[in-house]
Structure formats: C-alpha cells, structure tokens
Amino acid sequence: MNVAGSTLLPREPIKSVCSAEVNPSAEEEHQPNPWKEATEEEWDDWRWQLRHRVTRAEPLKLILNLSPEEIEAIEASKGRMATAITPYFAKLMDRNDSNCPIRRQAIPTMAEFHLSPADLFDPCAEDENSPVHGLVHRYPDRVLLLVTDKCAVYCRYCTRRRMVGSSEKCITQEELDEAVAYIQATKKIRDVLISGGDPLLFEDDHLESILAKVRKVPHVEIIRIGTRVPVTLPQRITPSLTSMLKKYHPLWISIHFSHPKEITKEVRRACAMLAEAGIPLGSQTVLLRGINDRPVVMKRLMHELLKIRVRPYYIYQCDLAMGTEHFRTPIAVGINIIEKLRGHTTGYAVPSFVIDAPGGGGKIPVGPTYMISQDKGKMVLRNYQGKVFEYQEPRNNGS
Ligand SMILES: *Cc1c(COP(=O)(O)O)cnc(C)c1O
Numbered sequence: 198m199n200v201a202g203s204t205l206l207p208r209e210p211i212k213s214v215c216s217a218e219v220n221p222s223a224e225e226e227h228q229p230n231p232w233k234e235a236t237e238e239e240w241d242d243w244r245w246q247l248r249h250r251v252t253r254a255e256p257l258k259l260i261l262n263l264s265p266e267e268i269e270a271i272e273a274s275k276g277r278m279a280t281a282i283t284p285y286f287a288k289l290m291d292r293n294d295s296n297c298p299i300r301r302q303a304i305p306t307m308a309e310f311h312l313s314p315a316d317l318f319d320p321c322a323e324d325e326n327s328p329v330h331g332l333v334h335r336y337p338d339r340v341l342l343l344v345t346d347k348c349a350v351y352c353r354y355c356t357r358r359r360m361v362g363s364s365e366k367c368i369t370q371e372e373l374d375e376a377v378a379y380i381q382a383t384k385k386i387r388d389v390l391i392s393g394g395d396p397l398l399f400e401d402d403h404l405e406s407i408l409a410k411v412r413k414v415p416h417v418e419i420i421r422i423g424t425r426v427p428v429t430l431p432q433r434i435t436p437s438l439t440s441m442l443k444k445y446h447p448l449w450i451s452i453h454f455s456h457p458k459e460i461t462k463e464v465r466r467a468c469a470m471l472a473e474a475g476i477p478l479g480s481q482t483v484l485l486r487g488i489n490d491r492p493v494v495m496k497r498l499m500h501e502l503l504k505i506r507v508r509p510y511y512i513y514q515c516d517l518a519m520g521t522e523h524f525r526t527p528i529a530v531g532i533n534i535i536e537k538l539r540g541h542t543t544g545y546a547v548p549s550f551v552i553d554a555p556g557g558g559g560k561i562p563v564g565p566t567y568m569i570s571q572d573k574g575k576m577v578l579r580n581y582q583g584k585v586f587e588y589q590e591p592r593n594n595g596s
C-alpha cells in the first residue's frame with residue numbers, strides 16, 4: 198500500500214468530548230452557511246443531502262475552523278477512502294473543536310496515512326470466507342451479503358475501508374443472482390444480513406428487488422439490514438421506505454451509532470418510524486479512542502438508544518484495518534465499560550463487547566469475570582458491587 202511519506206504527526210492526548218449541545222447556538226446561526234440557498238424541503242430530502250455531500254475542504258471551511266492538517270488529509274484521502282459527509286452530519290460538528298466526536302469520525306487526519314505493523318488489509322478475512330462475490334459465509338447458519346460500497350458518510354475507522362468509499366460500486370444483477378443461488382442451495386442458511394457500504398442508500402425499488410429475492414428462499418427465516426443511514430442521513434427514512442420494508446418481515450435492522458451527540462430530533466423521528474413499522478432495532482458501536490471510550494459517554498449513548506427503542510447489541514473492539522491505530526483502545530477499556538454498565542443500569546442497556554477475530558474467527562465476546570471459583574459444585578460469584586456470593590449446584594447433576 199502506498200503510504201504518504203513520513204506523515205505521522207505527534208499525537209496529542211485526545212480529550213474526550215461529549216458535549217450535550219446539539220442545537221446550534223444563536224451565534225452559530227449567523228455564521229456563513231454553504232447551504233443557505235437550500236429550502237427546508239430540500240434539506241429534508243435525502244436525495245438532496247446525498248447530492249450535496251461534502252467531499253472537499255472548501256465548503257467545510259465555511260462551517261468549521263479546519264486545521265491545516267485536516268485540510269491536507271482531506272486532499273490526501275482522494276482516491277483512497279474518500280471523504281464524504283452529508284450536509285446534515287456536517288452541521289452536527291463543532292466549529293472550533295477538532296476533537297468533536299462527530300468531526301473526528303468523518304474528517305480525516307494525517308494519522309490515517311500511518312500504518313502500524315499490526316494493520317491488516319482485510320482485518321476479519323472476509324474475502325477468504327467469500328464463496329461468491331458479495332457474500333461472506335463465516336457462520337454455518339447465516340451469511341453477510343454486501344450489496345454496495347457506498348455510504349452516506351465515510352467513517353474514518355471503517356473496517357471495510359479496503360472496499361468502501363473509493364469506487365461506490367454496487368452489486369450487479371448477475372452477482373446478486375449468484376449470491377441468492379448460493380443461499381438457495383445452502384439449506385443451513387436461516388439468516389441473511391444485508392450490509393455494505395450502506396444498503397439504505399438504494400432507491401426503494403432497488404432495495405425491494407433484493408429483499409424480495411432473499412425473501413423468496415424458503416429456508417431464510419430472518420433478514421437483517423446493517424446500516425448507518427438513520428444516523429448520517431436520517432431523511433432517508435420515509436413513509437414509503439418503511440411501508441416497503443414491512444412487507445419483508447421478520448426484518449431486523451442494526452444501526453451503527455457512535456456517540457450520544459448523534460441522537461438528534463431527526464434521528465429520533467427516523468428510529469420511531471422504523472420501530473412503528475414493527476422492525477426490531479439494534480445498535481452496533483465501534484469503541485473509539487477519544488470519541489466514546491469513557492464509560493459515562495457510552496452509558497449515556499446506551500440510555501439514549503433505549504429511549505428511541507434501539508436495543509444496544511454490540512460494542513466492537515476497533516478492528517485492525519489499515520491506518521486506524523489512532524482510533525484503537527486497549528481491550529481493557531471495553532471490558533471496563535461493560536463492568537460500569539452491567540448491574541449499574543437497565544440490563545437492556547448492556548450490549549456484548551466483542552472482538553471480531555483477526556483472520557476470520559468471528560465475533561468473540563469479552564467482558565468482566567463474575568465467577569471467582571468453582572469447587573465441587575460450589576460456585577463463588579461476585580456481583581456488580583464486588584460483593585461475594587455462593588451458589589451450590591445440584592449434587593446429582595440435576596438428574
Ligand atoms: C457479524 C457477522 C455476522 C452476524 O453475526 P451475529 O453475531 O449473528 O450478529 C454474520 N456474518 C459475518 C461474516 C459477520 O461478520
């Protein structure tokens with residue numbers, strides 16, 4: 198891989214930012230706005246948002262005080278994993294603070310061009326577990342169907358950055374038919390997870406044609422969609438989309454959230470519409486250094502998710518994707534977050550913390566240990582407060 202020279206900049210300790218302030222202050226309303234010509238109707242239209250994605254530093258300079266390093270990195274990201282940010286998501290960024298959690302997720306820094314010896318091109322060996330193009334078959338009973346390389350906003354820590362954000366290709370009709378033929382022929386597959394890129398960037402009828410093909414396979418019990426669009430482009434969730442989706446039940450949706458600041462009134466509305474279409478909603482969150490690695494921030498995110506009827510599903514240890522070392526935390530940080538959640542708050546607010554095994558072993562859960570010892574069926578346990586309890590197992594093995 199072609200790396201931009203000696204661009205590793207001294208890394209300052211990153212301050213965790215968790216500003217609760219989402220609404221622009223009165224002062225910010227008077228700042229220059231590159232989208233001031235947009236009517237309210239246009240702003241609320243997902244196609245307008247997508248057409249006006251920011252890919253260059255110039256329009257961003259109007260709303261953010263970009264550092265020279267950020268400007269350089271935006272230019273350098275062209276042709277690799279591009280910079281693309283919906284106007285909606287850009288407006289959530291803090292004008293002055295380059296450590297703003299929204300800003301750090303979407304605006305590249307030169308640290309991205311530094312490779313660590315641990316970095317992997319395909320961190321979870323998805324390509325090796327791909328029987329046909331676009332399909333990853335790792336677990337016997339379920340498959341991952343990658344239908345597009347395009348996202349509304351490119352997350353700088355993306356685990357699929359090897360494929361996402363450069364060509365914006367989507368699966369061809371022939372490739373889709375081959376993938377569906379594989380699912381059809383593999384009777385053990387009872388769960389199809391449609392992801393990418395972001396499947397919700399397709400027009401309703403295009404997405405429907407994929408759902409309909411998958412739904413036709415008799416042994417497919419559930420369909421899942423993995424998406425970040427409800428967060429980065431909430432305008433995409435429309436009544437026509439939800440009434441189409443609900444024809445393909447049981448359909449589950451996993452939404453990628455990173456920070457409580459992402460939960461705006463637009464996101465609340467989008468999730469309410471999906472929930473009201475009867476779609477069970479789960480969240481997936483990548484643990485990110487300086488963005489959501491403090492237990493208080495993660496706890497607030499989990500609480501906000503429950504309020505919008507999204508059940509926290511996974512927190513991921515950040516994968517070993519190329520140029521993402523600056524986003525990674527020690528694994529102990531994630532374990533400590535679970536320790537601070539379990540027992541201390543609603544059980545529904547506690548996701549599983551998983552490491553997607555490098556090389557392709559699937560998701561491995563890690564967490565605090567509550568079992569202290571086990572001797573002749575006498576279990577010694579500790580609770581969330583550290584108090585010790587004993588449980589005697591049945592002596593006759595329960596028979
Ligand atoms: C994450 C993943 C799945 C789904 O895993 P669940 O634990 O069932 O959500 C399936 N296939 C692949 C390749 C995955 O990475």
Ligand code: SF4
Pocket residue numbers: 347348350351352354355356357358361393394395424425453
């Ligand atoms: S939305 Fe998902 S696939 Fe797209 S850039 Fe972000 S992490 Fe990658």
